[in-house]
Amino acid sequence: xxxxxFVTRFIVFTSMLLLAVSISLDATGKSQETHTLYGFVYxxxxxAWEGFGVKATRDDNSAVFFAVVEGTxxxxxxxxxxxxxxxxxxxxxxxxxxxxxxxxxxxIPAVDNRGPNIHIECPTHKLHGNVYIxxxxxxxGFGVKAxxxxxxxxxxxxxxxxxxxxxxDLIEGDYLIDHEYPCDSNMPTGxxxxxxxxxxxxxxxxxxxxxxxxxxxxYINGKPAWSGFGxxxxxxxxxxKVAFTDVGGKYEFTDENILTEGQYTIRHNYQDCxxxxxxxxxxxxxxxxxxxxxxxxxxxxxxxxVSINGSPAPPGFGVKAxxxxxxxxxVVEGTxxxxxxxxxxxLLEGEYTIHHDHPCPSDTPKxxxxxxxxxxxxxxxxxxxxxxxxxxxxVxxxGEPAPEGFGVKATxxxxxxxxxxxRGDDGLYEFKDxxxxxxxEYVIDHDHPCRSNTPIxxxxxxxxxxxxxxxxxxxxxxxxxxxxxxxxxx
Numbered sequence: 430x431x432x433x434x435f436v437t438r439f440i441v442f443t444s445m446l447l448l449a450v451s452i453s454l455d456a457t458g459k460s461q462e463t464h465t466l467y468g469f470v471y472x473x474x475x476x477a478w479e480g481f482g483v484k485a486t487r488d489d490n491s492a493v494f495f496a497v498v499e500g501t502x503x504x505x506x507x508x509x510x511x512x513x514x515x516x517x518x519x520x521x522x523x524x525x526x527x528x529x530x531x532x533x534x535x536x537i538p539a540v541d542n543r544g545p546n547i548h549i550e551c552p553t554h555k556l557h558g559n560v561y562i563x564x565x566x567x568x569x570g571f572g573v574k575a576x577x578x579x580x581x582x583x584x585x586x587x588x589x590x591x592x593x594x595x596x597x598d599l600i601e602g603d604y605l606i607d608h609e610y611p612c613d614s615n616m617p618t619g620x621x622x623x624x625x626x627x628x629x630x631x632x633x634x635x636x637x638x639x640x641x642x643x644x645x646x647x648y649i650n651g652k653p654a655w656s657g658f659g660x661x662x663x664x665x666x667x668x669x670k671v672a673f674t675d676v677g678g679k680y681e682f683t684d685e686n687i688l689t690e691g692q693y694t695i696r697h698n699y700q701d702c703x704x705x706x707x708x709x710x711x712x713x714x715x716x717x718x719x720x721x722x723x724x725x726x727x728x729x730x731x732x733x734x735v736s737i738n739g740s741p742a743p744p745g746f747g748v749k750a751x752x753x754x755x756x757x758x759x760v761v762e763g764t765x766x767x768x769x770x771x772x773x774x775x776l777l778e779g780e781y782t783i784h785h786d787h788p789c790p791s792d793t794p795k796x797x798x799x800x801x802x803x804x805x806x807x808x809x810x811x812x813x814x815x816x817x818x819x820x821x822x823x824v825x826x827x828g829e830p831a832p833e834g835f836g837v838k839a840t841x842x843x844x845x846x847x848x849x850x851x852r853g854d855d856g857l858y859e860f861k862d863x864x865x866x867x868x869x870e871y872v873i874d875h876d877h878p879c880r881s882n883t884p885i886x887x888x889x890x891x892x893x894x895x896x897x898x899x900x901x902x903x904x905x906x907x908x909x910x911x912x913x914x915x916x917x918x919x
Contacts, residue, residue, distance in 0.1 A: 476503030653678025830856030
């Protein structure tokens with residue numbers, strides 16, 4: 430977005446220049462001593478611009494001397510050829526706004542060569558309108574300028590999504606309204622301030638063939654940035670447009686954010702880490718290729734523990750750290766329920782929400798500021814009261830019911846196994862009572878060496894508690910062992 434600035438120069442009229450003389454001789458032809466005089470000029474409380482003119486007129490109107498503001502602090506000084514001979518002078522200026530204490534009479538030499546500070550008070554007025562490119566409102570940041578008869582230029586920038594611009598501090602006068610965007614338009618146009626209803630001109634630009642895409646990549650610590658990382662393209666006198674990275678760290682200015690021809694600063698606002706930020710690019714770029722950003726950020730480890738019903742969570746339990754729209758995952762490792770965002774999975778500095786996706790209620794989410802003392806993150810405690818469901822089916826070996834004690838297993842995840850055994854002489858197996866199954870995805874199988882129609886995947890609960898039948902084919906006359914586990918739950 431373009432910052433409003435005020436850049437101008439003071440015009441000294443030719444007629445005044447013709448009046449200016451340098452008094453170096455008195456009436457007898459002898460050289461006279463001259464003296465410097467300085468002070469400061471403020472307009473509506475702000476230092477006057479460089480080039481603003483101050484004049485000193487002899488009280489007998491025999492000579493006029495001029496000084497101009499130099500630098501950014503509003504300081505003027507009569508010096509050099511414009512130093513003042515001894516006498517009485519009227520200090521004044523020619524800007525079309527009043528100053529309460531000016532003009533004033535001053536004797537030269539002055540104490541410490543100090544002249545008056547000039548405080549000019551100019552009433553200001555608003556002026557507003559809208560800007561359109563190809564009949565569509567421009568995006569926020571587009572710059573509109575108002576120049577007044579060589580006195581100076583003020584900038585306003587478009588805000589919102591309607592193309593609206595507004596000047597809030599224009600002094601009375603005839604302005605030229607314009608912009609610096611590289612497209613044909615209905616500007617410049619004249620405008621008198623104050624205007625009826627503060628209404629200024631609407632700007633219409635035609636940019637049919639000046640749009641080009643631009644893409645590049647963002648890397649943080651050698652890896653593609655997360656989805657949604659923002660990259661800005663800032664054009665002088667124009668708009669600021671933003672593109673966001675995808676999951677591969679690629680950003681692209683296209684469609685509604687496509688760039689018009691011109692020079693842009695490509696940058697990001699991730700200021701906590703050093704990078705090759707702020708890169709100048711001219712559009713169109715070769716092959717529409719923009720710069721890659723290489724950002725180096727320190728990472729910080731954190732760890733904690735997960736318990737379920739007071740016992741350590743099993744290996745593989747997922748813990749997530751969320752910041753903005755980005756989510757980082759880690760899992761419990763070992764038998765103590767310990768999770769850790771460490772080494773390649775350590776976190777960048779920032780405020781994270783620690784949570785999980787398990788359906789049981791817990792004391793998360795919890796907020797933590799990374800880095801943390803001793804790298805210790807929050808513990809996660811879950812309370813699970815999980816309903817269980819029975820299932821049953823039959824085991825058939827070579828067309829006959831399997832013998833009592835034949836083991837059938839239901840496997841969930843990578844390591845979880847629950848066993849059931851055949852009871853009676855009809856080959857019936859049942860997962861029930863203490864071996865009933867919590868809701869989830871299971872693989873039904875066995876450990877018998879004969880060929881069978883297993884493994885079979887099911888989701889529990891199932892209709893009518895009916896699980897799959899297990900059919901084995903064993904070659905007659907070949908000795909086979911029979912696996913008969915104790916009834917247990919792992």
